[in-house]
Amino acid sequence: MALYDPDAAGTAAQYLRLPSEELLQVRNVPFTAKTAVWIPHSETAYTKGEIMGRKKSKEAGKGDKIEVKRLCDGKIKKYSPDDVEPQNPPKYELLEDIANLTYLSEASVVHDLGERYRKFLIYTYSGLFCVYRNNTSTNCTLCRSTSLFHLSFLILIRNSFPSDKKCFCSKMLY
Numbered sequence: 001m002a003l004y005d006p007d008a009a010g011t012a013a014q015y016l017r018l019p020s021e022e023l024l025q026v027r028n029v030p031f032t033a034k035t036a037v038w039i040p041h042s043e044t045a046y047t048k049g050e051i052m053g054r055k056k057s058k059e060a061g062k063g064d065k066i067e068v069k070r071l072c073d074g075k076i077k078k079y080s081p082d083d084v085e086p087q088n089p090p091k092y093e094l095l096e097d098i099a100n101l102t103y104l105s106e107a108s109v110v111h112d113l114g115e116r117y118r119k120f121l122i123y124t125y126s127g128l129f130c131v132y133r134n135n136t137s138t139n140c141t142l143c144r145s146t147s148l149f150h151l152s153f154l155i156l157i158r159n160s161f162p163s164d165k166k167c168f169c170s171k172m173l174y
Contacts, residue, residue: 016096016123029090036087038107039068039079046107047072048087094119099127 007013017023034051041047049068055078056064065078085105092101094116101108109126116124 015121017121018094018119023094026093027091031087031090033086033089037068038085038087038105038111039070039077040083041070041072044072045110046085049084051084052076094121095124097125097127099125 018026032050037049037051038046039049048071050071052067052069054064054066063080066081066084067076067078068084069076085107086103088102088108093112095101095112098104098109098112101112113124116122
């Protein structure tokens with residue numbers, strides 16, 4: 001992971017990373033790696049859960065189940081092992097490059113993009129590609145009044161990628 005340089009990002013830096021003190025708070029929360037998981041949720045696609053135990057099936061043909069406590073509402077439910085995905089440690093919260101996540105699952109990516117969006121960190125990377133999340137279709141005054149493509153950020157992106165890597169933003173500069 002490259003070192004973060006807010007001066008190089010210029011006026012777009014505020015849309016890429018939180019101030020150091022705030023980021024430290026977000027990344028320094030308690031975490032139990034062996035029990036922290038993502039589970040399916042009807043309203044949000046995925047939600048955080050904590051493994052409470054594992055149940056072996058006594059019936060032939062029925063798979064084992066994992067008992068998980070949903071952190072959003074405290075309910076304990078049983079899930080198939082295929083539906084339970086490990087969470088990334090908090091030190092990976094709000095990463096600028098989501099390709100650096102330890103567990104690169106759909107749940108982890110959706111969570112990271114959602115958290116970044118809620119904090120108006122609309123720029124991120126996914127390996128070779130720059131990703132931004134735009135919500136200009138809403139009535140949000142901040143979204144409509146913010147220039148998503150600051151020239152300083154586009155130049156930073158263009159200069160930070162070797163010519164064989166692609167970034168959709170850099171094409172706008174030619």
